[in-house]
Amino acid sequence: MRLEKAIPATALEAIRAPFLSAGAQAVDSPVLQPLSLLLDLSGESMRARLFVVQGDGGEELALRPDFTIGVARSHIEAGVEIGRYAYEGKAFRVAPVGSGRAEEFLQIGLEAFGPPEGPRADAEVAALAWKASVAGGRDDLTLLLGDVSLFSAFVDSLDLAPPLAARLKRAFSHPRLLKAELEGEVVAAPSGSGKLANLLAGLPEAEAEEVLRELWTMTGVEPVGGRRPADIVHRLIARSQAQDAGRLSESEIAAVRGYLSISDRPRAALAAVKGLSGPKGEALQTALAAWDSRLAALIELGADEARMTLSTGFGRAFGYYDGVLFEVRSAALGDERPVAAGGRYDGLVPRLGGKAAGAVGCMVRPARAYLGGGE
Numbered sequence: 001m002r003l004e005k006a007i008p009a010t011a012l013e014a015i016r017a018p019f020l021s022a023g024a025q026a027v028d029s030p031v032l033q034p035l036s037l038l039l040d041l042s043g044e045s046m047r048a049r050l051f052v053v054q055g056d057g058g059e060e061l062a063l064r065p066d067f068t069i070g071v072a073r074s075h076i077e078a079g080v081e082i083g084r085y086a087y088e089g090k091a092f093r094v095a096p097v098g099s100g101r102a103e104e105f106l107q108i109g110l111e112a113f114g115p116p117e118g119p120r121a122d123a124e125v126a127a128l129a130w131k132a133s134v135a136g137g138r139d140d141l142t143l144l145l146g147d148v149s150l151f152s153a154f155v156d157s158l159d160l161a162p163p164l165a166a167r168l169k170r171a172f173s174h175p176r177l178l179k180a181e182l183e184g185e186v187v188a189a190p191s192g193s194g195k196l197a198n199l200l201a202g203l204p205e206a207e208a209e210e211v212l213r214e215l216w217t218m219t220g221v222e223p224v225g226g227r228r229p230a231d232i233v234h235r236l237i238a239r240s241q242a243q244d245a246g247r248l249s250e251s252e253i254a255a256v257r258g259y260l261s262i263s264d265r266p267r268a269a270l271a272a273v274k275g276l277s278g279p280k281g282e283a284l285q286t287a288l289a290a291w292d293s294r295l296a297a298l299i300e301l302g303a304d305e306a307r308m309t310l311s312t313g314f315g316r317a318f319g320y321y322d323g324v325l326f327e328v329r330s331a332a333l334g335d336e337r338p339v340a341a342g343g344r345y346d347g348l349v350p351r352l353g354g355k356a357a358g359a360v361g362c363m364v365r366p367a368r369a370y371l372g373g374g375e
Contacts, residue, residue, distance in 0.1 A: 004105050004367040014135040015366045016088065016108055018128050024086035024110050029070025031090075035060040040209070041069060041351060043173070043319035051092045051102050063092035068320075068345070068361055069352075071111045076354035082114035108132065109342075109363030113349065119290045121360055122324045122344060123297030129340040129362040130303045133328040136369030140331040141339065142307045145266060146314030148172060149323045149344075150273070153287040154259050158278035164246030166203060168256070173315050178260075182253055206347050260313040266295050269310035294324070316341070320348045324360070333368060340364035 035052055042065075051063040064070055067087045075083045088108045095103050110128060112121065126143070133141055152169050160168065171177035200208040212232060248256065255276050262272045270291055277284050291310075299305050316325055323344030330339050342362025350356050 004103075007367055007370040007372070011136060011370045011372075012366055015132050015364060015369050017135065018131040019086045019088075019108055019110055022084070022086060022110055022128060024084040024112075027071055027074060027085040027087050028089060029064060029067045029074065029087065031064055031092075032061045033064050033070060035062045038062055038065070038069065041320045041348065045174075046319075049093050051094060065093045066091050066363060067107060067109055068111060068363075069348070071361075072113070072348055072352055072354075072359065075111075075113050076349060076352055081355065081357060084110065084112045084114075086110050106366055107363045108366060109361060111359070111361035113357050113359050115358055117358055119294035120297050121358065123294050123301055123303075125342055125360045125362045126324070126326045127298055127301035127303050129326065129328055129342055129364055132364040133339045133369045136339070136366065137371030138330055138332070138339070138369065142309060142329050142331070143303060144314060144327045144329055145308060145310045146312065146325040146343075147287075147291070147323060148315065148321060148325065150284075150287050150291070151259070151312065153283040154273065154276070154278075155256075157281040157284040158252055158255065159280045160248075160252070161246050164248070167246065168248070169204070173319055173321075181248060182257060184247055184253070206351055210351070263309060263311040263313070266291070266305075266308050266310040269312065273312060316343065320345045320351070322347045326362075328364070330368065337368060338365075339368045 032053070032055070035050065038050065039047060046065070050065055053061050053063065055061045067089070071085050071087060075085065086109070089106070090104055091107045092105075093103050110125065112125060126145075130141075130143055151172050155165050155168050158165070168178075168181055171181050200211065203211065255278065258276050259273065262269050264272065270288055273284070274288055295305070295308075298308070314325060314327075315321075321343045323346060325343035326341065327338040328340040329335060330337075333339070340362060342360070344358075344360045346356070346358050349359055
């Protein structure tokens with residue numbers, strides 16, 4: 001296990017300070033988390049980044065890759081609707097780029113649950129991550145912004161057939177699938193694709209998985225071979241793709257490519273997005289107005305506008321994020337080692353069995369924030 005270098009206590013105290021003043025309840029999260037749950041919520045692509053162990057009963061577990069899912073489960077178990085939680089502890093992941101090395105690192109973070117308070121709540125959490133990162137002493141930091149829901153609103157503006165629009169939205173977090181859509185590829189389907197596959201293809205992925213779970217419960221079916229709902233949904237959707245006959249036109253492909261290529265100062269980027277709006281732009285206009293409010297709040301709360309970039313193609317490996325995304329990056333450390341990260345994940349709590357609620361959070365890695373560090 002590769003350990004981080006220790007940082008001075010004074011530096012750690014400075015990085016921790018913004019979280020201590022955020023009015024949050026201190027909370028911990030179990031070190032061991034069910035592997036199947038993490039993959040269901042984060043996506044199969046995360047398997048290679050997880051440190052997998054076997055439990056006493058033979059079940060596969062993973063050392064926590066971060067705190068979000070564990071804190072969300074604790075919030076649900078507490079039976080409250082609103083909660084704000086701060087945490088500090090070790091997380092564990094396999095290093096990227098196929099190195100196979102296991103990393104143990106300190107995270108400090110905050111998760112906030114409650115009514116979907118929108119742009120202001122997003123700005124407060126992103127500004128918190130920015131302040132904690134800056135407290136480490138680096139002067140080469142930038143704040144990268146993105147938004148999964150902005151892409152969904154843009155797709156809605158194109159007025160596509162519902163199955164095609166749903167498929168395109170799902171592909172946003174899966175570069176290979178998105179590339180296939182933009183190159184006009186359609187996965188060949190075997191004969192026998194039926195109504196269930198077509199139904200699931202027209203739903204957001206989380207809803208499709210929930211429908212499948214309900215069907216199992218109603219019929220008393222037990223899945224065999226450890227197949228997870230997400231795996232089955234993906235396969236059924238792939239089978240239906242050839243039947244829904246939905247492909248992007250050349251002009252729609254050009255519009256989507258244009259959208260994904262936008263990366264600029266936030267106000268300029270939003271203006272570029274507005275210029276690509278399709279014939280049904282109501283939802284997109286609402287999303288852009290929310291971004292105006294979000295930016296104003298970010299600046300008011302101390303984030304440096306001159307160091308912000310809004311990149312419309314920016315996504316996160318964790319599949320449960322469904323709204324605003326952000327990362328604090330250091331020029332010295334590079335894009336693959338963010339100092340802090342976070343975003344909105346309103347759909348996670350319902351997927352874990354809780355009541356629908358707004359949810360947004362962030363974490364900072366002190367060893368990266370510290371000017372003398374570089375983990």
